[in-house]
Amino acid sequence: MTEAAHTPRVFSGIKPSGGLTLGNYLGAIKRWVDMQDQGMETLYCVVDMHAITVWQDPAALTHATREVAAAFIASGIDPAKSILFNQSMVSGHAELGWIFNCVARVGWMNRMTQFKDKAGKSAEKASLGLYAYPSLMAADILLYHATHVPVGEDQKQHVELTRDIAAKFNHDYKCDNFFPAPEPVIEGPATRVMNLRDGSKKMSKSGASDMERINMTDDADTIAKKFKKARTDPDGLPDTLEGLQGRAEARNLVDIYAGLSNQSPEAVIAEYAGAGWGRFKPALADLAVDKLAPISTEMKRLMDDPAEIDRVLRHGADQARAIAEPILARTREIVGFVS
């Protein structure tokens, strides 16, 4: 049987596994805000079930969940326009995740680079949840028949796996086009913001040193200090983008500037051609403070009223459940579960 065509729908999420970074902001949240006004239904999720794939102190998880929700709202995600909720409030994620565990193949999971990066040498001691993470992520997206998934470059492989899971489910159960093949939306100059001390690693919430990352809640002095100490090379900014080849740290700072100022990296180079780091780094710090300070001030205000954040999340979860329930009911029927 062939199912009906899918209406465009956006889904994306962020783990409340610590304070958010400039990577999360430029690679995800800022772009989610743009997509909110493009005529598609948008669902944005605090993926707390993904967070516990590595140990989270329960009180810290509760705090981080509210803080991530506050960051979404403070950055411009409007709960009147987008469905904003936390994953664990909609139990369909877990249910569909289990079904997909039975569709996805162990060989597929073994190819996931994020598991290798995160589990490192102690893969035997990693949680089973960390290994199965991409299958739950596929459920997050497909539970809503989402067609577009705005993510940073690091998540591309997981969205591709989601397409494989959708295709295998549709094929095995002979239900052509029941689950859509979602598109990863990876756009803009800052889809992979790198670590400030090592340009070969991405900027992460859980990186070992705080100096590696800009946190969305860092104050102006901290941001200036971190950019000042960011690793660069002795050469200043070149005249053309080609002059940044093989200079990962320098390229990263230019891309961050471009992402924050809504310009292309070429335009940034044109403005700062030949400038030394002594001129560029303070300009970058000023720009970052300009963009982040109003957001972190608003986050603090929102965090003063956690009950209101919880109310917004509960309302979003009700809306999300209303979309998920018929899809889940049909999935159970396709699989052959008696209900």
Ligand code: AQP
């Ligand atoms: N450095 C980055 N550059 C661009 N985009 C990024 N994202 C994360 N880091 C960068 C994007 O943010 C979204 C949510 O990511 P997540 O927090 O759910 O997972 P993550 O990618 O594992 O983030 P972290 O910061 O590295 O978390 P930890 O350290 O806890 O594992 C995704 O769209 C991601 O692409």
